[in-house]
């Protein structure tokens with residue numbers, strides 16, 4: 001890296017003038033808690049999920065948690081999840097008192113392997129929770145067919161995949177419900193925030209109650225609930241970001257196409273896109289055969305931000321590993337283990353310049369010597 005070259009960060013959250021103005025406008029209005037901005041944000045977001053009901057909450061984790069509660073999933077139930085995901089995916093299963101059953105992934109999409117899902121079904125299975133990892137839709141056509149055959153709910157963890165789709169259907173519009181995260185590094189954000197989409201008006205109503213102490217009318221509590229409301233300040237920022245999502249997504253897809261066309265290092269496998277899939281490249285994730293630590297160190301040395309999502313599969317994290325070991329439960333997840341050992345995500349965000357892309361390509365193509 002020459003001194004004139006700034007490092008290229010792995011992600012670059014946008015907090016622009018429009019976002020700042022929107023936040024200040026709401027702050028000055030004095031109406032900052034869940035109100036008209038949240039309602040407007042929900043209405044606009046619904047266009048991303050085929051017009052489904054949308055309920056905004058304070059994080060993607062809250063969205064998943066409330067959706068499981070609204071579906072009545074709890075003690076005695078099993079939920080089939082990938083182990084190759086962010087811990088929130090399985091944490092929420094445990095938080096509602098259910099058991100996480102880990103199924104292996106497909107090596108190309110990094111999403112749940114439908115055959116592994118079907119093999120994991122037991123009489124206690126209540127739901128399947130595919131994760132659209134990195135922005136690539138999971139194999140929803142096959143997973144929905146399995147769920148229908150076994151009468152199981154499908155909960156889509158779309159926290160990384162705003163506006164991804166499979167065969168024209170957007171993620172978040174397949175299952176009983178879908179969930180999105182608006183954490184700053186996501187393709188769009190609201191500082192912190194989340195959204196649940198559902199086609200079922202009753203579930204949507206339950207979600208609205210759950211996020212607000214079980215109340216629709218103040219002090220007329222109908223069920224036990226929590227406070228998982230989104231503020232109007234966050235929603236106003238989210239609305240600005242949502243208006244830019246389409247352009248940013250197209251830029252991410254173009255950046256990914258450029259990287260894939262030009263990366264040629266023999267030890268590196270570039271990401272693939274399944275037929276019929278719209279991969280929105282929340283992450284551009286390569287596989288590195290050989291010494292990954294050395295490859296990452298070389299990329300960092302060249303000023304290329306890089307990161308591993310996720311180095312430890314969820315089933316190996318202490319809160320899952322220890323009780324499973326005690327219960328004699330061992331998971332056979334070879335593709336998960338392989339992915340966790342090989343993946344590296346490179347910058348793909350829409351702020352990259354043409355020169356940045358060329359620097360990323362050059363650094364990756366130089367890796368041969370470093371492995």
Ligand SMILES: Cc1ncc(COP(=O)(O)O)c(C=O)c1O
Pocket residue numbers: 059060061062085086088089131157159160180181182183193194
């Ligand atoms: C796959 C996945 N699920 C769930 C979450 C949780 O979202 P949040 O961080 O907004 O709670 C995230 C985001 O970090 C995620 O990547």
